[in-house]
Amino acid sequence: MANEKDVIEFDASIADEEPVEANRRLFDGASLRLVAGLAMVYALFHMAALNGVSISNLTGGAVVVPFLPSFPMETWNFRIVHVAGALALGFILFAGAGFAEGRGQRTPLLGRLSMALMVPAAFSLAVAVWFAIQISNGLMWNGIDAAIRFNETWLFGAPLLAATVGGVVLSWFHREERGGFAAPDLLLTLCAATVAVYLITIFGTLMRNSTGTPFAPIGISLAALAGTLLIMELTRRVAGLALVIISAVFLVYVFVGHLLPGFLTSPRIAWERFFSQVYTDVGILGPTTAVSSTYIILFIIFAAFLQASKVGEYFVNFAFALAGKARGGPAKVAIFASGLMGMINGTSAGNVVATGSLTIPLMKQIGYRKQTAAAIEAAASTGGQIMPPIMGAGAFIMAEITGIPYTDIAIAALIPAALYFASVYFMVDFEARKLGMRGMRDDELPKLKEMMKRVFLFIPIVILIVALFLGYSVIRAGTLATVAAAVVSWLTPHRMGLRSTMKAFELAGVMSIQIIAVCACAGVIVGVISLTGVGARFSNLLLGLAESSQLLALFFAMCIAILLGMGMPTTAAYAVAASVVAPGLIDLGIPTLTAHFFVFYYAVISAITPPVALAAYAGAAIAGSEPMRTSVESFRVGLSAFIVPFMFFSAPGLLMEGAWHVIALNCVTAMLGVYMLSGAATGWFFGALALPIRAALLVAALLMISGGLVTDLGGLALGVAVWAYQTRLASRTV
Template sequence: MRQPSDPETVMGDNHHQSLIEQETARANVDEEPLSANQRDFDGTRNWVIAILCASYTVFHLAVMNVYPLETWAYRLSHVGGGLALGFLLYSSTRFSDAMSKRSPLSMALLALAGAGILYGFAGVAAIWINGTILGERLPPAWAMQSFGLPLALGTGLAILNGWLFPDRNRARFDAGDVLLAIATIAAIGYIIFFARQLQLRAGMPMALPGDMWASITGVMLIIELTRRLAGMALVIIVGIFVAYAFLGPWLPGIFQHRGYDAKRFFSYIFTDNGILSAPIAISSTYIILFVVFAAFLQTTRVGEYFVNLAFAAAGHKRGGPAKVAIFASGLMGMINGTSAGNVVATGSLTIPMMKKVGYKPQTSASVEAAASTGGQIMPPIMGAGAFIMAEITGISYMEIVYAAIIPAVIYFISVYFMVDLAAQKADMKGLPRDQLPKLNVLIKQVYLFSPILVLIGALFAGYSVIRCGTYAMMAAAVVSWFTPHAMGPARLFHALDQGARMVLQLVAVCATAGIIVGVIALTGIGARFSTVLLSLADQSQIFALFFAMVVSIILGMGMPTTAAYAVAASVIAPGVINLGVEPLVAHLFIFYFAVMSAITPPVALAAYAGSALAGSDPVRTSVESFRIGLAAFVVPYMFFFSPAMLLDGAWHEILHVAVTAVIGVYLLSCAVQGWFLGHANMVLRGLLALGGLSMIAGGWLSDGIGIGVAALCFFFQKQSHPAPSQD
């Protein structure tokens, strides 16, 4: 639901609309959606979708804070509601203004799909009515025996229709997508109703045919929504895993297993061993909580204040807008849990400003992508990564947060070095002060940082994460009353609506990741892969970590970082830990590389999102974002060699590794940018890279070598570029 663009900004200067304010106003015109399925709403459909989305958000907040539900029922409601809303949102998109006639084949497919889905829905409704309203112990025989196959076939035909005939006018809800929403209600409704019994019989010979057909329908719906919202890469990956569950007896070597029939496999997948496992457990709590918090910050324009303050403080400096992007994108990326989504949310403002001071479109998009991706590794939220890690490992949340502080800070320092050196090399200037927000005005509004301070303070005070996120949302609503964008009922409704829309992609991909996790658990491929990893590494921890890095990046190229980490941790972490690597080190290592896959060619989703905003070449942008974020590929090895970087050691050890790590990433940044005291030739760049890499191990000897190489480069450049005479 659109909010009218307000000419005022948080800066409060109504007489002079600066360049930043103009860009902000333009960005706010389309600030809400992140994808095509969230555009072009109007009329009754808009209100229907908005009310459903707001209700979805309120349901989650109520369950987390007021009225807890049984775990399975809550997670299934989270998945089912997300699927149904996702299909209706997709249906609400107008692809064209011209009316298009539906082909006879499409009409036939929809007729058959409708018959099957509606029959299946009637069967599930009869089961519900019989068991809940009439109180009968046994459901009607016809419903239990015959609802499933028509429901699954009808769902398959509706999905096929969507694949074959996607380009239709969407002036009203599309019949095929409404049918998919109904199929979702039927399949998930059946599983919720029989959740307790399903827990006992899932994956066993006693599983019922209805369990299988409802689960098959649910899996098809999850994969289809993932295709629509996240693309084909993850769909192909999950398709390979599902096929593997059935083809095991005919595969060679470690891939061979005894195989599973459909009834056992699909009923097993829809349990907390699969779809309802850690990814959905986190998606239904922490992810939706902090995505809604981000929606509150956007709706009240409190998030905009962070960007404006950064521009006021650093916008006039060399390469200022790029440095602002590092701060603002890192802060928001920490909260909203998706690298590409954060690029779109903050890049609509920062990328145009970088271009205005002389950064190439490609570089502007690359800086934004690197900074937004880095937000995923920044405590205390880490884009929900800390919560997933705590869930998987059993390590306390606060221990993970403390350990991640220095590596995250070093990453952002390295990105800052990259930006500053690039600005020096191109002799860039900052923006004129008269085109920037007034720092003295913004300082008076520093209370707008209260939501972040409340969040961090409550976390470190020991409150539950859910309570902390709720308090932070309340703080955002309260402080908005001191701005022109006070959160009244309309803005509150808008924030609840947008929170649901922003989280739907993550619901789909987390459920899909759960399918992969379920296959790994059922077939035991994770343990066998770990065994192979150990044999390839030949008891070498560093080789094992290298393989872990490669697998994490490859998995991350096909799915959002949250899901990539969950899958990679299931496959790789056990083997690495068996080699003697500390569990926290192993999981942080895997998590970092899963996150950095978003800026790693050839499939760098965050870089692609930035290139779309900047109008740059996607491939070149992905290569440059990889270069800018290069330190993230070094930092995990640093904390492997030096546990003190994870705050595991005496204070002087921690200080030593932190300082030398900063020097190391500075030398690497100079090597990448080709600029030290001046232009650096290839020989000098090679020496700088050698000096930076030598400081990875964190030992006194290796650090001494690095500093010695740096001193040699300094002396050489001083001789090559003497200071100009003062006379």
């Protein structure tokens, strides 16, 4: 326990610092300026494309720059460039292996081999350009003509695949100093550009209608195979092996599914047919990339502007001023601050690194165990993905997949988000009471009066919410909020000028790489599901389980959603789970919105579910705690949240469906249930709980959560009895 006289110091500017990954290169000098410029241009390209701005637009057509895109771009071309740009930046910035700590550890031979493979890669790119010239001159292109097929296979595809596979393998063993460019990664960047040039050329003709048929050029399949390998390799570098392994399992399933028994059986699919379709809008260029190329990158740019204008620092200071005095103050601050930041940045683990660098040491200082401090931050950061209006971009993916208006989704998320954060808050409060913790003193905290003087820094968030609910498009609302973040900075010492604006776009370009890679990789899985029909067969399995017990079917769906989400950022986790699990729930007669919220909720909290709990692992690294223990503790802290989705079915009012008095009643009973469940989980409810009383409180909580009138009354009566015992009878025995 920290001494009462100890003064707790903190620096909220940590929240606006950019975390640096272990395998990220750190350039300087001309190299830094080049890479920073590329990242800035990449983010600017998206902002311009999404808002239909180009040089010719700005000059009224007086200035025409050859080879620059004309906006708005054709959808598939835009998504291809979006993925290719992330691949290029990602390979340059993130190493495929460790760094050399001196000239003696460098691997020049592998570098020379990589440079040799540049020749076939460059040859493939030249051939792709040659194809484009032929097509523009009127040559009819199809997948049946023998000469075209030969050229695409041996002049384009074979060299490209040789360079891609060689570059990937060499990058696993190549060592270069942290501040230098690596030859295998420059090779992979060239391969990514070649894939993009070819696909834009071919899909720019009628060939996009031939995918999956014998008329599809073999080059599409070969380019898609190379592109898939590149996406999986970058995903390994920026997000670890979990999603790559899952993607590999699904890819293997495509070609062995016809050999499997039962509901796993799928039709035999030729590799050419599969890969000619997987790099289209049924797979990699489908819903996941559609969202990452529009809403996600837009809000990453918004988050970067908030960071550059020091609004993130203000959010943390405001949360400390508001909640720092409460018992276990830093833990409750983590709930508020991480919820605000996590709502915007879209990754639970990333948010843990940003805000946890401040809150976790403070929680340890006032007496929380290392793993508990990390677990609280992980649970709070994960909850940000459920908080409207942005929901870590999850709301926009749900709108894209379901066709339900975004505003309906944001409104429906209000009570589930409140229940999640209330459950974490109750757990933290009970734990603080149990350990006899104090809050922080006035001299340790920012002054609330001073914070209120800068409340205008919330203006960008307010503008975003108001614009969305006034019916503005998400892109227009996000752009207005981004501009507002720059404007309000002029009312602070951190004014955003040209340099800081360019820095914000550079930061956004770097921040976007991970989420774009995992969304593209998730697109591979979505493509497998749609092309093999395994999703429909999984739906039939859930229907069969529901015949014996709907609760069993829901429990099975929960397990699959959590399993699919392990090791993935929220957006990718939800996209995959929505493709597999949600259709089965809808077939059970569950409303579309309810089914998708069920899946989304569990995809989100997979980040704090052992054994692969990314948010908990990120917190453990900061706290210095054992990762597996931390993941178990984060599961305990978020335990009440695991019950919430089951409430949706018995109490649809929790998703704002029904009369207002029904919604209010459902909300109150669910909140009481979560409160009692938190007490049962911590073993503290107006005093320490004896085991039989703890069991009684657990039963009361589950009765309140079930959603029926009789069960609510029973749970309330039992809960009041426990309260009476704890506050009266137990106190007399002390």
